[in-house]
Amino acid sequence: MTMRDMTKHDMTTRDVIFPAGRQALYERNRYSPAIRSNGFLFVSGQVGSREDGSPEPDLEAQVRLAFKNLEAILKAAECTFDDVIDVTVFMVDPESKFETIWKVVPEFWGNAPHPTLTAVGVTWLYGFQFEIKVIAKLPESLDR
Template sequence: MQARDVVFPSGRQALYERNRYSPAIRSNGFLFVSGQVGSREDGSPEPDLEAQVRRAFDNLNAILAAAGSSFDDVIDVTIFMVDPASKFETVWKIVPEYWGQAPYPTLTGVGVTWLYGFDFEIKVIARAPEGVAAR
């Protein structure tokens, strides 16, 4: 088996090693990004929902940048939300700050009962630029 081409954002490798997963894997021209939550540098949840969603996007964008990509390269998005009936409007008013212009990526939204203390998680698949080594 060929070694995985793992992409780590700057300054968060210890967090991923502690939790035993890769933030993103580059494979066959695509970047598969693990779900990103609104965690602080120590991994704890940001308590304010709006700030938590912004942090999740900031964490996602740090991984995309480490791979030489941006949100413009995102093809598919999956979001997970605890209690979406009460939180959707708050979350969705923040999304355009990060989403960019049409055409938009595909989207699947999933309501969940638990996210390890978080209320929002975003997972994406993006195009990975050729010839850009993981940092």
Template sequence: MTTRDVVFPPGRQALYEQNRYSPAVRANGLLFVSGQVGSREDGSPEPELEAQVRRAFENLNAILAAANCSFDDVQDVTIFMLDPQSHFQRIWDLVQAEYWGEGPYPTVTAVGVTWLYGFQFEIKVVARLQE
């Protein structure tokens, strides 16, 4: 069995070990990032939706940076959210303006869900590793 090449962002390893999953794994030139939520350092959620989205992206960007990547390297995005009919456009406008930058854009799949472990938003990505 091959050992997974796990990437940990600084300062959050205990949280991932407590929950028994890897934040990201390098494999075959790609970085597979676990779903990131708007959790504070102690794992608790930001109370407001927009703050959760921003914090989820901060957490995502910390993992990407730990793997020597940036959002420019992201190829595929999956977004999960509660009540997308009410919140999607507001979240999308926030994400598009602050994080996506100029095109070409990554692929995106948005999924409405009924439960996210106490959160309202989660983002999962696959990024290309730098050569």
């Protein structure tokens, strides 16, 4: 098998996880919400988007909705926040928004020991103020 064949094969065997009711949004934007691979779940960045994909205007509600959107993906893969091992968050203007954002986190974070975390300040998130992406360990029964 050539390298090209291996790449082509890998592209056709992605084990994609879709949360209920939001597949059209991901198809329209041309990305997968999450992919299972080698015992892990790799989740694309989740924002506080409403059903139609538009941003929730209230920051605290937007962060809570981003976590709920993430939770729906974790649930679809039979995972919980306790299975999350690595987190990356993106915040527009973190200096002024960090406290508001971070007061929502304990509602969802899971139990200690907590996952690793990288926080990145950005200038633009397509109209959103917060985005979270994670890597989770799949339950042993789903270890693929």
